[in-house]
Amino acid sequence: MEQLRTFGRELAMGSQGGFYQSKEFLDLVKSIGEARSKAEEDRIVVNEIDTLKRRIAEPDIPKRKMKEYIIRLVYIEMLGHDASFGYIHAVKMTHDDSLLVKRTGYLAVTLFLNEEHDLIILIVNTIQKDLKSDNYLVVCAALNAVCKLINEETIPAVLPQVVELLAHPKEAVRKKAIMALHCFYQKSPSSVSHLISNFRKRLCDNDPGVMGATLCPLFDLITRDVNSYKDLVISFVSILKQVTERRLSKAYDYHQMPAPFIQIKLLKILALLGSGDKQASENMYTVVGDVFRKCDFSSNIGNAVLYECICCVSSIYPNPKLLDSAADIISRFLKSDSHNLKYMGIDALGRLIKISPEIAEQHQLAVIDCLEDPDDTLKRKTFELLYKMTKSTNVEVIVDRMIDYMISINDNHYKTEIASRCVELAEQFAPSNQWFIQAMNKVFEHTGDLVNIKVAHNLMRLIAEGFGEDDDNADSKLRSSAVESYLRILGEPKLPSGFLQVICWVLGEYGTADGMFCASDITGKLCDVAEAYSSDDTVKAYAVTALMKIYAFEIAAGREVDMLTECQSLMEELLASHSTDLQQRAYELQGVIGLDAHAVEFIMPSDASCEDIEVDKDLSFLDGYIQEAIEKGAQPYIPESERPGVLNMGNFRNQDHHESSHGLRFEAYELPKPAVQPRIPRALLPSTEIVPVPEPVYPRETYQTPVTPIPSNPSDAGSAELKLRLDGVQKKWGRPTYTPETSTSNSTSQKTVNGAAQVDGPSTVNSTRETYASRKLQVEISHEKQKLAASLFGGSSKPEKRPATGHKVSKASSHMLEKSHVPNSSMEVASEKTAPAQTPPDLLDLGEPTSTSTAPSLDPFKQLEVLLDATQDASAANSATSASRSPDVMALYADTPVGIHNKDEADLLSGMSNMSGATARPQPTKGSSKGPNPKDSLEKDSLVRQMGVKPSSQNPNLFKDLLG
């Protein structure tokens, strides 16, 4: 009776889905749910683990109980506890005959194990057996496990069965088999390279689910190798066309959209195939246009499809009409209240501005709204967009904004990313040196060591070399402004190490160069740095070297050197430092101070960091001295290799090494290598090799050391990853490098090309114009946002540009007069240059009626109609284009046997003409009209799809699939 009650309960649970769980499990879940703290939860789980460990090891546990234990184990592991003691039991469960138990076993092993686990070997056999099972549910369960657990080595063990299953009568099995094959491909492309054609074949499966699933592997394959799949463009286009015409079963409708997920996948594939391929893209224009028209904007999924359309349009060969529709959709997205849509709009805008930069202008206010939105995700996306549209005219605003945002966030990952973007933009587009240095200072100050140390080195080099111009005056101005700003910044607490290194180096090199600050000021600051950051040896090393330079310059200039007491004590402290590097630097400092002006000038020439150092390896300057010594009776120098005794010494270590083997040596002794002797006078020997820093490049040191000569020519500098363009930079900066952007300035061309967007275009443009006008009359009335918009986007509206840049420069830089001329003149140059570049739109007008009319035969739908009209014989000799294409399509089926029955063909043709609607010529229809009968329509759908895909009669596989 008791048992009966249990069964009754099981039955009740079973009717709810058959996934029965016992009361114990429910209690466990409940008590964990009620746990008040993590500790309490852990305690409960540890108890549970103990119980399970005991119970699971008991002999003869009923299957039902065992299944429940396993579920409990899975649950425990999900909560983050180790359940590895039960893995073997899960593996055992997969051997069970009962489907329920087997499924639970498979579920558990897929969650527990990875493909490298030792227990996998015990499962492979079971999987093999299950793949052959008659029960398709067992096969499905096994296929699920296959994709998770089979590794590269075990693929061959199951591959034959999986391939067999591709032709399984159940669509669920075919679907999973194709995905399993895809998994194999991802794990080891070579293992299934001979089976790739199966993916193409499954594309014509008569179940839409299988077809939709096949798009996943095809997408993957096409991503890796576009060119081999160009022949499928027509197929994908016609599938997409049929999907949009609602030819798939109703089950795939989602929120009144026909199979939107399949549409999205297809659009993604088309985007890949059409990228940079004019011919392929032309085939897509019509269908993509259809999708644009048919999508509804009210539902989320409709917008998802529209977004994918935009991605597709911006990826394929440009078509003005489609670009217009895309721009329309984008403005709809941006105007929407939904943050999701705004996000998508910003993303889409970023894609589209690459092709038609003018559309950014219409949306300037919307973009700025997004920038100020409280939603972090949206903000970041907007920064990404701004990053893409940065040019020299708006770089200041954008980088300033980025830096402000960077300061406000805590996420180190994103901070690093945005910092590197700031650096990149500043290096590329900086309008002035002062601005560049200030921007870099900010970045360094706030992100510090998150930034690549190379950026710091680039900054030092920039300050040292100037901008490659001959104008020494500008260079020294730059340096003194850098020194000034650094002295100010040193007052801040807790500066990052990398930035301090730059500061110390610049202060040492140029601190006293312009005479504005006296040596004691600078040395005092440097001592403070060394003291405040006493735990950072690298910074201390930089500081000491900087001190040495300043004293050397003082001595060389003939001024009295009066060492500060704190400096003296620092030096004394470092003379006894544990770091040999610091110690040596301190000794060098001591040595330099003791020298006379002439010697100092020789070893520490002023402002020579960019000079190349010629190393006299033969020490020829000592020749006279040696001669003198030999004349006095000294022994001439015998090279080490020629000295008999030294040979042993040189190989001493080697011998040591060999002694462990204690055997006779049979191989010849190695040739003695002359040990590299430090032939540079001790006092001059630098110690860069010993410095415990990741990047032992101290640019100033290089005049002493042959180890790290500073790359003075740009090609050497190019080896650095973060490249700073130093050659002829001044000429480049100030001119927009992204030339297509400036084409927007030509408002006339925009009007002709951009018909629909024109509607709201002028209004925003006008508003900014008004702002400028009003600003001219009465200073500073305009709205904050519009100002921002103007400075962000202003670069692209031509007439107002001059006042805008002039205004900005006056705000930004101290020497406005010379600067304001530079951007203006460069703007003129730019606009002159880009004017001829605006002709390309004509070239891009591919989708214009004129061009399409010249090649009407390329339209896939017309082709389809032609095929429908024609008899099969005629179709072979049909239009040139289809004939040229059909061999490719046929290649898919080359490996399948040809077996055509005339009767079937007739059926097929009639069915096809039936379904293809009004365009087809009326024919005696055999089947009924598109009724609600799902099975009927499904079959027909697939018929039509296949016919659309392969407009040809020689299609044996098709018949096999359709008619058994």
Added chain:
Amino acid sequence: MIKAVMVMNTQGKTRLAKFYEYLPVEKQQELIRGIFAVLCSRAENVSNFIDAESIFGPDSRLVYKHFATLYFVFVFDSSENELAVLDLIQVFVETLDKCFQNVCELDIVFNYSKVHTILDEMIFGGQVVETSSSEIMKAVEEISKSFLYPFLLCLSKKTC
């Protein structure tokens, strides 16, 4: 491809976690905690998307949806469309709803393995294989039915 699917409640308790790339248990927990921390900090009426690169490594995006006491979280890479994934969550939840009649948090907790079955029908090895809620239901029901037979068999034996 989809990298992970997670369901957690508003208190941060995991209700379902499935990772399509193998990760050790500790790493999984760390990611779940990281995601929950971000989810908590999100205001109402903001977008459903989060940049997950700092948690999940490069090229990962996260879409979440908040239903009653539960967060449904999908993590995926650039080969998926954010809005579409948002609807995929909707499909998942609709299917759960059909399955359990007015699904609530408890259903997911107590029918742990069934939820996994539904998910397995939708997403296979990180790829979305089925997007039709009715097709998924059909498949799941067939599995349930096959479970029911043995019980009926036993029951009839006992009563006879």
